Amino acid sequence: MGKGAIKFSILIAVLTFASLGFTSKKETNVLKNNIENNNKSSVLVTVLPQDEANSEEAPIPFTGKKYLGFKEAVAFKESQGNYFVVNTLGYLGKYQFGKGTLEMIGIYNPQAFLNSPKLQEKAFEANASRNKWILRRDIKRSVGKKINGVVVTESGILAAAHLAGPGSVKKYLRSGGAQGFADAYGSTVSYYMKRFAGYDVSSIKANKKARV
Numbered sequence: 001m002g003k004g005a006i007k008f009s010i011l012i013a014v015l016t017f018a019s020l021g022f023t024s025k026k027e028t029n030v031l032k033n034n035i036e037n038n039n040k041s042s043v044l045v046t047v048l049p050q051d052e053a054n055s056e057e058a059p060i061p062f063t064g065k066k067y068l069g070f071k072e073a074v075a076f077k078e079s080q081g082n083y084f085v086v087n088t089l090g091y092l093g094k095y096q097f098g099k100g101t102l103e104m105i106g107i108y109n110p111q112a113f114l115n116s117p118k119l120q121e122k123a124f125e126a127n128a129s130r131n132k133w134i135l136r137r138d139i140k141r142s143v144g145k146k147i148n149g150v151v152v153t154e155s156g157i158l159a160a161a162h163l164a165g166p167g168s169v170k171k172y173l174r175s176g177g178a179q180g181f182a183d184a185y186g187s188t189v190s191y192y193m194k195r196f197a198g199y200d201v202s203s204i205k206a207n208k209k210a211r212v
Helices: 003-018 025-038 067-079 099-104 110-114 117-134 136-142 154-164 166-174 189-195
Strands: 046-048 085-087
Touching (some): 067 117, 099 110, 110 117, 117 136, 154 166, 166 189
C-alpha cells in the first residue's frame, strides 16, 4: 500500500471511529498510530504507560452491546485497542495477556502472539470460553444480585475474569464482595463488573478445554 493510500485509510478509519465515540484528540491520535503501525512491514512494540493503561476515566467507544462490543470495550480499556503494545509489567497485545494465561490456552510463543492480530482475537475468545466454563455455576447463582452496589451481569463476570482470573472472581462472588482483587495498577473486580455490565455475551460458549 502506498503512502497516499495509507493516509486515506487512516482518514476513513478516524472518521468512522469518531462516529463510534473516539472524540478526543488523544484517542484519535492513538487510533491513527495503531493504523500506521499495522501498515508497516515491521511490528512496532511500544510500552503502555501506567496512567494510560489503567485510566478509569477514558471513555470507551461504543460498538454495540453484543460480543463485538464487549470485546472491543475490554480491549480499549486494556490497551486502547493496540495489538502491538506491551505494558510495564510485560502483559501483551490488544487484550493484555500474561504469558501464563497464554500457555493455558495453547500459545507458547509470546513474540508470535504479539505479531498476530488474528491469534490475539482467537486467544480472547478461547480465554473467555474457558472462563465461562469455570464460572458457569457462579454465573447462574450470581447474575442479577447486587454486590458492593453493582448489579452482577454475565458480561461483568467475564470481564472481571479477564482482569483477575476466574479464581479471584469466584472468591469475590462467593464472599459477597468481601474478598476483593486489585491488579498492580489498581483496577478491581468490582470496577470491571460495573464498567462491562449489560453486554450480551451469550455467543461465548462455555468450554473447559478451549484452546487456540
